[in-house]
Amino acid sequence: MRLADKMNNRHSDLAALGWSEWFEQRAACEPPDTIARVAAVDRDQLWLADQTGPFQAKLSGGYRHRHQLAHEWPCVGDWVQLEKQAGSNFGVVHALLERRTSLRRKAAGKGVVYQMIAANVDCVVIVQSCQFDFNLKRLERYLVMVMEGGAEPLILLTKTDLVTPAALAAQRAEIQAAGLTAPIVALSSVTQDGVAELKRRLLPGRTYCFVGSSGVGKSTLINQLIGREELETQAVSETGEGRHTTVRRELIRLAGGALVIDNPGMREFGVAGAADGVERGFADLATLASGCHYRDCGHTGEPGCAVLEALNSGELSREHYENYFKLKEEAEFHQMSYVEKRKQDRDFGRFIKSVKKDLRDD
Numbered sequence: 001m002r003l004a005d006k007m008n009n010r011h012s013d014l015a016a017l018g019w020s021e022w023f024e025q026r027a028a029c030e031p032p033d034t035i036a037r038v039a040a041v042d043r044d045q046l047w048l049a050d051q052t053g054p055f056q057a058k059l060s061g062g063y064r065h066r067h068q069l070a071h072e073w074p075c076v077g078d079w080v081q082l083e084k085q086a087g088s089n090f091g092v093v094h095a096l097l098e099r100r101t102s103l104r105r106k107a108a109g110k111g112v113v114y115q116m117i118a119a120n121v122d123c124v125v126i127v128q129s130c131q132f133d134f135n136l137k138r139l140e141r142y143l144v145m146v147m148e149g150g151a152e153p154l155i156l157l158t159k160t161d162l163v164t165p166a167a168l169a170a171q172r173a174e175i176q177a178a179g180l181t182a183p184i185v186a187l188s189s190v191t192q193d194g195v196a197e198l199k200r201r202l203l204p205g206r207t208y209c210f211v212g213s214s215g216v217g218k219s220t221l222i223n224q225l226i227g228r229e230e231l232e233t234q235a236v237s238e239t240g241e242g243r244h245t246t247v248r249r250e251l252i253r254l255a256g257g258a259l260v261i262d263n264p265g266m267r268e269f270g271v272a273g274a275a276d277g278v279e280r281g282f283a284d285l286a287t288l289a290s291g292c293h294y295r296d297c298g299h300t301g302e303p304g305c306a307v308l309e310a311l312n313s314g315e316l317s318r319e320h321y322e323n324y325f326k327l328k329e330e331a332e333f334h335q336m337s338y339v340e341k342r343k344q345d346r347d348f349g350r351f352i353k354s355v356k357k358d359l360r361d362d
Contacts, residue, residue, distance in 0.1 A: 014037075018206070020205075033050070033084070035097070038075065038076055038080060041249070044059070046059070063096075072096070077119040080097065101149050104116050123209075124152070124211060126211055131159050133213055133215070136178055154182060155185070156186075156210075161190045199225070202254065202260070207251075208260050208261070285307055288310050
């Protein structure tokens with residue numbers, strides 16, 4: 001029996017929640033009734049959804065003991081393995097299935113701590129308002145983290161009714177001139193221009209995560225996408241809320257079958273250990289670098305540097321060039337700090353164990 005047929009036979013109901021052949025390859029031995037997807041997280045309470053509908057769950061004591069770091073705990077979009085008695089509406093989570101993609105950031109503050117935003121997302125929709133909020137450097141920052149996590153990016157420009165067509169065209173040109181190749185959709189929730197194009201891109205069984213600053217129109221747009229299907233939205237997470245407002249991350253199923261994750265506005269989006277994402281997010285610089293005289297060219301002053309030649313000729317904008325180095329340095333610093341912090345944690349853990357052993361020996 002082909003793997004795809006096996007998946008259709010065993011997990012056909014989970015496919016509506018985003019289950020795919022990729023997950024089937026890694027969890028083929030797990031019975032379908034022990035697998036569920038995280039729809040919302042409320043402190044230590046999980047809202048899950050499976051083929052029977054929504055239900056609540058908690059992490060097992062063993063899982064909590066084995067996983068001390070926040071990003072190792074389930075987040076919205078994760079698939080988990082759990083135990084649930086027949087007829088019960090409550091489960092106990094024992095394991096987290098491998099993540100296909102992830103979206104994370106450095107948590108706000110000085111500490112080097114990763115914060116999971118969402119998992120197993122097919123496409124991250126980066127939302128910026130055409131009025132006041134448009135910021136190319138912030139857009140590049142988002143793209144770096146999307147590329148690092150393995151999802152596809154989509155740039156969404158909102159509130160087009162508040163700017164002139166010329167201003168919108170200038171913003172599109174600025175994005176393209178920076179070498180950003182992600183598709184762009186521009187729309188207005190007031191006039192509905194562009195909304196139909198966005199809806200065409202939201203495909204059944206695929207998961208879309210909307211990210212952006214507060215006030216860019218994410219929740220207004222998602223409320224419109226939900227429309228009369230608000231009751232179906234509650235059937236995914238069943239948190240009891242009425243009109244959708246973004247107070248926490250939550251998985252929403254639209255009538256057309258697409259799955260959407262909205263997010264509270266994020267003022268800070270720290271680049272966390274995303275050196276690979278920086279290189280993929282600035283693919284235009286990588287293309288130029290292939291023409292450099294030296295393979296290990298640092299693009300800062302070496303002779304025969306194709307990147308510097310493009311910068312001096314105006315082909316590459318200085319702002320784009322400088323932001324590349326800024327994000328690369330930030331990613332490398334946080335990665336180094338994170339590795340050092342993990343080493344200190346392990347050293348401290350070994351110290352505590354040795355003290356306990358000495359006490360037992362005494």
